[in-house]
Amino acid sequence: MIQKMNKLKVFEAFAGYGGASYGLKRSKIEFEVIGFSEIDKFTSEFYQKNHPKTFNYGDITKIDPKKIPDFDLFTGGFPCQPFSQVGMGLGEDDTRGTLFHDIIRICKIKKPKHILLENVKGLKTVRHGRTLKTIISKLTKLGYDVVTEVMNSKNYGIPQNRERVWIYAYQGILPLTFNLSPPTRKLKIFFKDLLDKEPDKLLFKNQKQIKRLKELYNLDFKVKEPSCADLYNKNIRSDGISITILEPHHNKMRVAHPSINNKLQVRKYSINEHFRFMGFKNEKIDLCNQSYQQLCKMLANGWDVNLTSLIFQNIFKQIQNNQYENISKAS
Numbered sequence: 265m266i267q268k269m270n271k272l273k274v275f276e277a278f279a280g281y282g283g284a285s286y287g288l289k290r291s292k293i294e295f296e297v298i299g300f301s302e303i304d305k306f307t308s309e310f311y312q313k314n315h316p317k318t319f320n321y322g323d324i325t326k327i328d329p330k331k332i333p334d335f336d337l338f339t340g341g342f343p344c345q346p347f348s349q350v351g352m353g354l355g356e357d358d359t360r361g362t363l364f365h366d367i368i369r370i371c372k373i374k375k376p377k378h379i380l381l382e383n384v385k386g387l388k389t390v391r392h393g394r395t396l397k398t399i400i401s402k403l404t405k406l407g408y409d410v411v412t413e414v415m416n417s418k419n420y421g422i423p424q425n426r427e428r429v430w431i432y433a434y435q436g437i438l439p440l441t442f443n444l445s446p447p448t449r450k451l452k453i454f455f456k457d458l459l460d461k462e463p464d465k466l467l468f469k470n471q472k473q474i475k476r477l478k479e480l481y482n483l484d485f486k487v488k489e490p491s492c493a494d495l496y497n498k499n500i501r502s503d504g505i506s507i508t509i510l511e512p513h514h515n516k517m518r519v520a521h522p523s524i525n526n527k528l529q530v531r532k533y534s535i536n537e538h539f540r541f542m543g544f545k546n547e548k549i550d551l552c553n554q555s556y557q558q559l560c561k562m563l564a565n566g567w568d569v570n571l572t573s574l575i576f577q578n579i580f581k582q583i584q585n586n587q588y589e590n591i592s593k594a595s
């Protein structure tokens with residue numbers, strides 16, 4: 265049980281649709297977003313409409329930290345593309361030129377008590393391990409105790425195979441027993457449970473398109489129940505789990521339905537299905553009349569709201585329940 269605490273002041277960087285805000289709301293933590301940072305025009309419009317009375321500080325590289333009010337929690341799923349350029353012997357400078365540099369620049373001045381970051385699992389691989397080490401070392405130098413953990417949405421209640429690295433930094437010393445990952449749980453809902461009851465006919469491929477998909481991916485799309493067609497791995501999944509929700513331009517995720525009158529049924533995921541696979545439940549969402557492409561792109565880059573809420577609950581439960589301030593890791 266999370267005890268009542270002062271309203272948490274949050275700065276939501278790289279805000280996207282606001283995965284951190286939705287997660288905090290779900291976990292019933294009292295909070296207030298004192299500002300967010302987002303550069304994409306449509307995503308900013310979406311955020312602002314669905315999180316009224318918030319101020320967009322825009323491009324993080326242009327933010328003067330002295331002009332932002334103080335806050336307790338900095339959140340950010342910083343873009344991952346720059347990391348494809350690392351591993352060139354830059355050592356400590358691995359993160360220079362990336363947007364992580366701006367996280368450090370802002371947190372150095374504002375010193376929030378908590379920082380929660382997220383990125384693709386690749387950040388923890390041997391190839392990019394040095395980047396993660398640099399991130400940890402820079403945060404440590406600012407006085408943060410840092411923990412990192414790879415978590416997969418499918419282990420926390422959402423039938424999506426989505427592996428992400430989470431980085432939590434605490435200004436102070438965390439208890440020795442601190443665990444960033446919430447306890448895992450058995451899946452109770454599966455792929456077919458998150459599908460629309462009556463999917464829009466426009467989502468379905470015609471027989472000519474399906475024939476082409478069959479040839480391209482060497483798949484027959486014959487299924488007994490609605491299943492995830494993983495075109496990336498040329499596989500129809502039988503585990504009741506979706507592949508990672510990807511931006512629409514990848515064209516790699518489809519829903520295969522049982523045939524009707526011997527005609528194969530294959531379709532795209534709907535917008536609502538994207539929301540459900542990203543952990544949304546009953547949230548009232550204004551889609552701002554945005555296109556399928558735009559909304560699904562934004563959703564593919566977001567935080568799983570279900571997992572985010574569990575992580576926040578888990579962090580604040582442990583921090584509040586422990587008299588950790590005087591316990592040194594060395595003792």
Ligand SMILES: C[S@@+](CC[C@H](N)C(=O)[O-])C[C@H]1O[C@@H](n2cnc3c(N)ncnc32)[C@H](O)[C@@H]1O
Pocket residue numbers: 277278279280281282283284301302303304307322323324325340341342343344363562565566567
């Ligand atoms: C991986 S997504 C984060 C999604 C977010 N965590 C959510 O729950 O939806 C990264 C976001 O950072 C935004 N972004 C990229 N460069 C930025 C910059 N210089 N300043 C602010 N936001 C930026 C992108 O438009 C994108 O929405």
